[in-house]
Amino acid sequence: MRYKCTVAYDGSAYHGFQIQENNLSTIQAQIEQVLKIITKEDTRIYPAGRTDTGVHAYGQVFHFDTVIDMKEWNMKNAINSRLPRDIAIQKVEKVADSFHSRYDAKSKIYHYLIDLGPYDPLKQQYRYYYNHHLDIMLMREAASYLIGEHDFKSFTKNHQITNTVRNLFQLDILKEQNLITFRFHGDGFLHNMVRIIVGMLIEVGRKKIKPEEMEHILSALNRTKAPKIAPPNGLYLSEIRY
Amino acid sequence: MRYKCTVAYDGSAYHGFQIQENNLSTIQAQIEQVLKIITKEDTRIYPAGRTDTGVHAYGQVFHFDTVIDMKEWNMKNAINSRLPRDIAIQKVEKVADSFHSRYDAKSKIYHYLIDLGPYDPLKQQYRYYYNHHLDIMLMREAASYLIGEHDFKSFTKNHQITNTVRNLFQLDILKEQNLITFRFHGDGFLHNMVRIIVGMLIEVGRKKIKPEEMEHILSALNRTKAPKIAPPNGLYLSEIRY
Numbered sequence: 307m308r309y310k311c312t313v314a315y316d317g318s319a320y321h322g323f324q325i326q327e328n329n330l331s332t333i334q335a336q337i338e339q340v341l342k343i344i345t346k347e348d349t350r351i352y353p354a355g356r357t358d359t360g361v362h363a364y365g366q367v368f369h370f371d372t373v374i375d376m377k378e379w380n381m382k383n384a385i386n387s388r389l390p391r392d393i394a395i396q397k398v399e400k401v402a403d404s405f406h407s408r409y410d411a412k413s414k415i416y417h418y419l420i421d422l423g424p425y426d427p428l429k430q431q432y433r434y435y436y437n438h439h440l441d442i443m444l445m446r447e448a449a450s451y452l453i454g455e456h457d458f459k460s461f462t463k464n465h466q467i468t469n470t471v472r473n474l475f476q477l478d479i480l481k482e483q484n485l486i487t488f489r490f491h492g493d494g495f496l497h498n499m500v501r502i503i504v505g506m507l508i509e510v511g512r513k514k515i516k517p518e519e520m521e522h523i524l525s526a527l528n529r530t531k532a533p534k535i536a537p538p539n540g541l542y543l544s545e546i547r548y
Numbered sequence: 549m550r551y552k553c554t555v556a557y558d559g560s561a562y563h564g565f566q567i568q569e570n571n572l573s574t575i576q577a578q579i580e581q582v583l584k585i586i587t588k589e590d591t592r593i594y595p596a597g598r599t600d601t602g603v604h605a606y607g608q609v610f611h612f613d614t615v616i617d618m619k620e621w622n623m624k625n626a627i628n629s630r631l632p633r634d635i636a637i638q639k640v641e642k643v644a645d646s647f648h649s650r651y652d653a654k655s656k657i658y659h660y661l662i663d664l665g666p667y668d669p670l671k672q673q674y675r676y677y678y679n680h681h682l683d684i685m686l687m688r689e690a691a692s693y694l695i696g697e698h699d700f701k702s703f704t705k706n707h708q709i710t711n712t713v714r715n716l717f718q719l720d721i722l723k724e725q726n727l728i729t730f731r732f733h734g735d736g737f738l739h740n741m742v743r744i745i746v747g748m749l750i751e752v753g754r755k756k757i758k759p760e761e762m763e764h765i766l767s768a769l770n771r772t773k774a775p776k777i778a779p780p781n782g783l784y785l786s787e788i789r790y
Contacts, residue, residue, distance in 0.1 A: 316670045362670055394669040427636040428558045428604055428674065 308371050309381060310401045311351075313337070314364045316392040318431040318539070323357045323366070333357075333393060337368070340388040344381075345372040354407045354546040355414065355495070360538035362432070365396075365415070365545040369407045407546070413475065415545040416490040416500045418536065420508075423484030433485070434540035440511030442481050448510040448517035449477040451524065452503065459527040461503055462496035463535075470496055470527075479507075489544075501541060505534030550613050551623060552643045553593075555579070556606045558634040560673040560781070565599045565608070575599075575635060579610070582630040586623075587614040596649045596788040597656065597737070602780035604674070607638075607657070607787040611649045649788070655717065657787040658732040658742045660778065662750075665726030675727070676782035682753030684723050690752040690759035691719040693766065694745065701769040703745055704738035705777075712738055712769075721749075731786075743783060747776030 313333075317323075321330040325338065334351060341349040353368040376384065382398040389395070419433040422440065452458075452474055459470040476491040488507070490500050506523065509515045523531045555575075559565075563572040567580065576593060583591040595610040618626065624640040631637070661675040664682065694700075694716055701712040718733040730749070732742050748765065751757045765773045 314669050316672075364670075391672050392669045394667055425636055427556050427634045428606075430558075430633050432670065 307373065307375055308369055308401050308403050308405055309378075310367060310369045310399045310405060310407065311382075311385075311395050312397040313366045313368065313393065313395050315362065315366070315394070316431075317357060317360050317362045319392060320359065322359045322361070323353055323363075333366075336390060336393055337385070340385050341370060341372070343388060344384050345374050347372075352407050354411045355543070357541075357543050358498070358538050360431075361541045361543065362539075363543040366543050367407045367411070367546040369401065369405060371403075410548050411494075411546050413491060413493050413547045414495060414543070415547070416495065417542040417544050418488040418490070418500060418504045419540045419542070420486040420488075420504075420536075421484055422486065431539050434537050436508065438512055440486065440508065441513065442479060442486070442511065444513070444517050445507045445511045446479050448507055448520045449479060449503075451517070451520035452477060456524055457527055458496055458499055458524070460523050460529055460532045461499045461506075463502070463529060464497035467496065472496065472499070477503075498535060501536045501538065502529075502532050502534065504536040504540075506532050508536065509534055549615065549617055550611055550643050550645050550647060551620075552609065552611045552641045552647060552649065553624075553627075553637050554639040555608045555610065555635065555637050557604065557608070557636070558673075559599060559602050559604045561634060562601065564601045564603070565595055565605075575608075578632060578635055579627070582627050583612060583614070585630060586626050587616050589614075594649050596653045597785070599783075599785050600740075600780050602673070603783045603785065604781075605785040608785050609649045609653070609788040611643065611647060613645075652790050653736075653788050655733060655735050655789045656737060656785070657789070658730075658737065659784040659786050660730040660732070660742060660746045661782045661784070662728040662730075662746075662778075663726055664728065673781050676779050678750065680754055682728065682750065683755065684721060684728070684753070686755070686759050687749045687753045688721050690749055690762045691721060691745075693759070693762035694719060698766055699769055700738055700741055700766070702765050702771055702774045703741045703748075705744075705771060706739035709738065714738065714741070719745075740777060743778045743780065744771075744774050744776065746778035746782070748774050750778065751776055 315333050321332050323333045325332050325334040349370050351368040351370045378398040382395050385395050420436050421433045425435050455473040457471050472494050474492040478489040480487045557575050563574050565575045567576040591612050593610040593612045620640040624637050627637050663675045663677050667677050697715040699713045714736050716734040720731040722729045
């Protein structure tokens with residue numbers, strides 16, 4: 307029996323999603339620990355993607371297999387009642403054994419938040435406070451060079467992956483009062499890709515580089531051309547589409 | 549030289565404001581540690597009031613004395629650059645040596661947040677999630693019995709204090725979508741008073757007790773008549789007025 311779960315979490319207290327060998331606290335470790343109690347056996351979960359230390363999620367998805375046949379609602383409650391308060395399963399669905407959370411994902415949506423307003427110590431884990439002016443129009447222009455299918459090799463720190471071509475369907479930049487929201491929608495994202503793009507768009511917004519530079523950075527296929535990276539606490543994995 | 553400071557903090561990671569003998573992490577301990585570096589001597593701070601474990605503040609006030617004469621803006625930056633990210637000084641003012649953060653406080657404003665909507669693990673440290681219907685009109689009616697000068701002995705767990713008379717100027721209950729905001733304004737508050745009042749107003753809102761019961765609870769002068777207490781994470785010390 308295969309279960310698909312949608313999960314939200316506050317990444318602040320965790321060393322990322324993926325289980326670590328050194329016993330560090332991770333989202334996966336917390337969930338698998340709970341599933342071991344419920345299923346009475348070691349139960350591995352398979353996420354649609356990993357998130358790094360400090361990164362949050364509203365719509366992370368994972369699946370797992372177990373012989374335990376439980377109503378979806380009951381499974382959800384059984385897990386949530388045992389999870390720490392900063393992780394919460396939003397939805398449990400029984401799916402076909404052929405379903406795979408990662409391979410079947412059609413697209414993903416990430417959000418990144420920058421706050422230009424006064425520093426708020428109660429919100430600092432949930433957005434990137436940046437206290438300089440950013441030119442949104444320039445950032446939007448720079449973002450337009452990234453839309454579509456490109457080799458995003460310049461925008462990842464992981465050089466072990468062979469295929470670094472991804473299709474970025476949309477990159478919207480919204481500004482409401484002091485809050486800038488970046489919304490990324492693509493068929494997939496390389497490691498650190500969203501944070502590196504935001505880091506470079508900030509360089510454009512503060513006029514350190516010109517929007518059209520993005521084209522050269524892309525075609526360089528080299529991370530040294532995109533040396534900036536925005537901090538993890540502004541990043542949210544919002545949705546996985548199937 | 550006396551400095552008055554206004555400070556905001558996320559109380560989630562701390563064992564309350566007040567310094568503890570057992571070396572537990574508290575807001576006061578963090579700030580005094582920083583002031584020791586800046587002033588090069590043990591420097592005690594005097595807050596307008598304490599907050600408990602998990603309680604937040606936007607407008608807590610404290611004062612301290614030092615021979616160091618620094619511009620207000622520089623003192624603020626000197627402290628903030630050394631504080632953990634979840635504590636931030638909002639304002640530093642040089643004041644007369646006769647100023648006392650606690651004795652001179654004319655009134656205090658607290659907020660309490662209840663969220664009736666779906667549980668959000670990213671906001672759970674900043675509001676009380678309560679997933680039952682609450683009748684706001686009944687709660688407002690109950691609150692009206694508490695306005696004015698009363699002996700609030702029933703609404704505190706601290707029985708060592710002799711004078712338990714306080715003047716509650718205002719208690720507003722606002723509802724916007726799923727969020728209920730209680731705003732307390734009074735000349736002073738007993739230990740746990742806000743949380744116990746909210747706990748009892750919830751009993752009224754869910755129709756376990758009638759609004760007019762508040763009068764009897766008040767006049768009983770006995771905490772056993774007000775046994776409920778709302779959790780600390782929904783509580784904010786918002787403002788101290790002088």
